[in-house]
Amino acid sequence: MKSRLMMASAVGVWAVLAGSALAEAPAAAAPEAPTEVDQVVVTGEKASRSIQDTVTSVAVTTARTIEREQIRDFYDVVARTANMSETYGKSGFTIRGIANNNVSGGGSAGLATVYVDGAAIPERAMYGGPLDMWDVGQVEIFRGPQSTLQGRNALAGAVIVRTTDPTPDWSFKVRGMAASGDDRSIALAGGGPIVADQLAFRVAFEDRKSDGFIYNTTRKVDDDALDTRMIRGKLLLTPMAAEGFKAIATMSHNERKSGYLYTYSRTDTPDYYDHRVTTTNSPNTSDITTDIATLELEQKLGQRFTLSGVASWSQVDLIQRYDGDLGPQTLSYGGQNERIETASQEVRLNYEGERLKGLVGLFHATRDADRKSASLTNVEFPRATLVSVLTSTLMGSVPGITLPQAQGQANAFANAYIAALPVIPVDYTSDAPELVETTALFADGSFEVTPGLSLLAGFRYDREKNTQSSVQTARFAGVYPTPAAFGALAPYVVLVNQFVGSMVAQAGAPSPETTRQFEAFLPKLGARYAFTDDISTSFVVQRGYRSGGTAINTARATVVPYDPEYTWNYELSLRTYWPQWGLTANANAYYVDWTDQQVSLNLGLNQYDYQVENAGSSHLYGFEVELAQRLSANAGWYASLGHTKTEFDEFNVQFGTDSRNLSGSEFPYAPHWTFSLGGDYRWNNGLVANLNANYRSKAFTEAGAAQDQDDRIADARTLVNGRFGYESERWGAYVFGKNLLNEKYSQYSRPDFAVALLGEPRVLGVSLEARW
Structure with missing residues (x-):
């Protein structure tokens, strides 16, 4: 009943906007000189169309917004986007409550992928990959399943990052910046013609260093220090000898050295938010190097057809080290070395007729991952198993x-x-290579039945081959209890010592190579009705998909298979534009039914005895409303509101010693409400100002029983940001602030240690920019 009421409220918001869109506006409200909003072109659906003609819920952050709001990385974009949220620190994100990796601990494939200039970025690079926003032209965030066009890892949505392309005109810009945390950076970008009107280039460079905000009192270093470097080059070829041909080649190199993926602060010290400390004695570091190369080709074939394609290659090298006991003793530590190499090719044929518009395409990709890990781990003694x-x-x-x-x-x-022997110390190593090969045929299009009504349809036929294996070693790294100390119970001590040794040895057994294949047909069907050129509505039904795979059970050294999971997504959209006010008002309402959910289960041998089963089902629903207006050439504002409600329908686990009933509980990091508001103004004397704020309601941090989630909460928070300064045609000087009100909030609190992932404190800075 509650689900129906909330869905009704979502549809109600849509209906209210629709009603206002169809009502006649009073003439007195319109200014004498209407102001047009900036034209936003969306490219992430494999065809260029305006945001008003895109029925998918898409939030677009333009280069102008990136500059005016001092957006420095992808997670600044996340914070301002309706129905998006950070997850466990800046390691991932949710779209409509669905995390980009998983919501219930199961599955190895992602649920949302970030593409940079056409190259998919692996999940492990979401913390330190090429996600800085310097010289980025546009970021498009598609909410809802994109499985028809994007395929694997698009059940929740997709993020399309497009860096600035070369132009036939010369232009350069440079920026120097300094901010709190001893954060300093220098960045430059520019380019121009090599051969007039035929060959152009663009280069971008950024170097940034920061001491961060967390001091390690044991090692006497900054635990979240940052040292990052980016260089990117692009070529644009439009030869006169080949009319209608265009090629863009991109190469980029990113290096990032920083604190570990999760850098905790102690919460048992005085004034721990403003004076952040940690006490670990083993290094907590992440070194990530990302190389990307892409080639995009396009050839116009007459007036209606366009043949295009993109080939991409990327390699991510990741080295991470962590202190497992989070204290000054050497009790537990470890690390991972990973190399993920991805290559993809896609070719598309677009057709643009008077009534029929669409595309067909072929896609192939391989992802070759080599993952090695080593650790000294204290395994909690499995008392129930021993008894x-x-x-x-x-x-x-x-x-x-x-x-x-x-x-x-x-x-x-x-x-x-x-x-x-309260814990079992284990010296553990693992080598787990994985090869994923994906091939797909896809199509998407619309047919105009009448001047107002269009039918929408699409599909994707997806085939995947997944090969995985694991070679593990495990050695008992402690001292067994002495039988003589137990008197008459000595024989049992010998028996239990043998039991402990066999359990450790079992974790070190090699796992055979396993290959699995999957096929999926993913349809999409809908309709769009245009009341006028500026007002339209649509309804779309489409299937989302995440492939199955194999998961490694660390405790048993086995590779366990699991099957795909699917969603059905039902979505209403409204697009309106009011030229007399320079206003756009858009909305989407959705309902998602999720089945065969991949769930992580504990089999009871010990805390590492996990495997994945298709044991869950759930649903979610909500809406987004987004407004934008140019009041004049000097002023504009925007606002967005997002609501989502997630719920597990079936998650009743009775397996080994794992007895959980998560039915009725919510997804992790799925806030019910997100809201953002911002505006900018430019005075005629060159002074400029931007002020913006974003709100996220509280969210649960783990998938647990409904009665347990209240103790696992990421705090609600409101962040106010601003940028003020002076700019002329050639240069500008600014002061800026992030979290101006110094909001104090936690992203995650460990239940077993007095530590937490704290939100960023107030950051104040200055920047100088020149352009010519």
Whole structure:
């Protein structure tokens, strides 16, 4: 009943906007000289169309917005976008409550992918990949499944980042910046013609260093220091000898050295938000290098056809080190070395007729990942497993003993043994290569039935081959309890020591190579009705998909298969433009039904005895409303409101010692409400100002039982940002601030340690820019 009411409220918002769109505006409200809004062209659906002609819910951040709001990285874009949120620190994001990796711990494929100039960025690069916004032309965030056009890893949506392309005219810009946390950077970009009107280039460079805000009192270093460098080159070829041909080649190199993926602060120290410290003695670092090369080709074939294609290659090298015990003792530590190489090719044929518009395409990609890890890990002693084994042994070896007697003796002995060996230290290594090959045929288009009504349809036939294996070693790295210290129970100590050794050895067994293949047909069907050239509505139904795969059970050293999961997405959209006011008012309302959800289950041997099963189902619904207006050539404002509600319908786990019922609980990092508001103004004397704010309601940080989630919360927060300064045609000087009100909030609190991931404090800075 609640679901229907909330869905009704979403549709109600859509209906209100539709009603206002169709009502006649009073003449007195319109200014004498209407101001047009900036034309925004969306390219992420494989065809260039205005945002008003795009029925998918898409939020676009333009180069103008990036500059005026001092947006420095992708997560600044996330913060200002309706129905988006950071997850576990700046390691990932959610779209409509669905995380880009997973919502229930299961599955290895992603649920949303970021594309940079046509190249897909692996999930592991979301923390330190090429996501800085210097010299970026546009960011498009598609909310809702994009499986028809984007394929693998697009069940939640897709993010399209487009860097600035070369132009036939000379232009350069340079920026120097300094901010809180001893943050300093220098950046430049520019280019022009090599051969007039035929060959042009553009280069971009940025170097940034920061001390951060978290000081390590044990190692006497800054734990979240940052050192990053980016260089990118692009060529644009439009030869006169080949009319209608265009080629864009891009190469980029990114290096980032920083703190570990999750850099915690102690919460048991005075004034811990303003004076952030950590006490780890082992390094917490991430070194990520990303190289990308793309080639985009386009050839116009007459007036209606365009043949285009893109080939991409990327390589991500990741080295991470972490302190597992989060303290000054050397109890637990580890690291990962990964190399992920991805190559893809796509060719498309677009048709642009009077009534029929659409495209067909072929896609192929390979992703070759080599993942190595090593750690010294303290495994919590599996008491329940020990008691079960001892009870069975006593029942089989002691004549006349009853079950209650055997359980009593087993519990008494377990207490004594675990007092001597509370955790099992394991020296562990793993080498887990994975190869994913994907091939797809896709199509998407619209047919104009009448001047107002168009039918929308599309599909994707997707085939995937997934090969994975694992070679593990595990060695007991502690000291076994001495049997002599247990008196008459000495024989049982020998038995349990052997049990511990066999459990560790089991984790070190090699796993055979496993290959699985998947096929999926993903349809899309809908209709769009245009009331006028400026007002339209649509309804679309489409299927979303995430492939199955194999997961490594660390404790048992096995590779476990699991199947795909699917969604059906039902979506209403409204697009309106009011030229007399220079105003756009757009809205989308959606409902998603999710089945065969990939869920991570514990089998009971120990805390690492996990595997993935298709054991869940859920639903979600909500809406987005987005407004933008140019009041004049000097002033403009925007606002967006997002609502989402997620709920597990079936997540009742009874497997081994894992007994959970998550039915009725919500997805992690799925805030019910997001809101943003901003505006800018330019005075005729050159002074400029921008002020913006974004709000995110509280969100649960883990997928747990409904009654347990209240203790696992990311705080609600409101961030106010601003940029003020003076600019002329050639130069500008600015002061800026992030989180101007110094909002204090936590992204995640560890239940086992007095540490948390804290939101960024107030940041104040200055920047100088020149352009010519």
